[in-house]
Every structure is written in C-alpha cells, then in structure tokens.
Amino acid sequence: KLESIGFQWSPRPINNPLKWDEMFEELQSFKTEHGHCNVPTNSGKLGRWVATQRWHYLSLKGGKTFRMTDEWIQKLES
Numbered sequence: 001k002l003e004s005i006g007f008q009w010s011p012r013p014i015n016n017p018l019k020w021d022e023m024f025e026e027l028q029s030f031k032t033e034h035g036h037c038n039v040p041t042n043s044g045k046l047g048r049w050v051a052t053q054r055w056h057y058l059s060l061k062g063g064k065t066f067r068m069t070d071e072w073i074q075k076l077e078s
Contacts, residue, residue, distance in 0.1 A: 020072060023046065024075055026046050026049075027046065030046060037050065053076060057073065
C-alpha cells in the first residue's frame with residue numbers, strides 16, 4: 001500500500017558505487033591509523049557505514065538478499 005502512494009523505503013540512494021568506494025577508502029585510512037577495522041558505531045558516518053556493511057554481509061551469509069556486489073563482498077573479506 002505504501003508504494004502505491006509513492007512512499008520511498010530509502011529516501012537516499014542506497015548502495016551508490018561511488019559513495020561505497022569513498023566509504024571503503026575511509027575505512028582503509030582508519031585501519032592504517034588504528035591498526036583495525038573496529039570502528040565504533042557512534043563515531044559518525046564511518047561507524048554507521050561499517051555497522052550497516054556488517055549487517056548486510058551477515059544477512060547475506062544467512063541467506064537474505066541485499067544489493068551488495070560481489071566486488072564489495074570481496075573487498076570486505078580482504
């Protein structure tokens with residue numbers, strides 16, 4: 001019913017490849033600086049992004065469907 005009135009489940013574009021790569025680069029910088037990828041969830045945009053990627057990844061491994069490319073999965077696993 002919500003879709004019939006134009007409701008958008010995600011008002012922002014999700015899984016934008018350019019934005020994803022930008023955030024991944026931020027994660028790499030964080031790892032270089034701190035020696036790990038355990039970004040606190042409350043540390044702003046990067047923390048929220050990391051938490052979301054973990055949730056999507058674990059959901060995918062659990063059999064759910066999300067729009068994550070094979071390339072993104074490989075980068076996260078590396």
